[in-house]
Amino acid sequence: xxxxxxxxxxxxxxxxxxxxxxxxxxxxxxxxxxxxxxxxxxxxxxxxxxxxxxxxxxxxxxxxxxxxxxxxx
Numbered sequence: 001x002x003x004x005x006x007x008x009x010x011x012x013x014x015x016x017x018x019x020x021x022x023x024x025x026x027x028x029x030x031x032x033x034x035x036x037x038x039x040x041x042x043x044x045x046x047x048x049x050x051x052x053x054x055x056x057x058x059x060x061x062x063x064x065x066x067x068x069x070x071x072x073x
Contacts, residue, residue: 004062006041008034022064024048 008019019041020028027048031037052059 005064
């Protein structure tokens with residue numbers, strides 16, 4: 001089963017890690033560590049999907065793929 005891509009990055013402004021799911025608009029979470037941000041965004045994803053289904057809104061299929069850039073050694 002294909003799952004949603006999750007971005008995790010450090011935010012200087014928030015002084016912590018942000019995790020977001022690009023395919024699910026406004027689905028993001030904060031954590032003091034990358035692991036905590038990941039755990040929190042998984043909870044947010046479940047709530048996002050449950051709310052969308054309860055309201056009869058469409059749930060987008062996972063499709064976001066980040067561009068990967070390789071650097072020369």
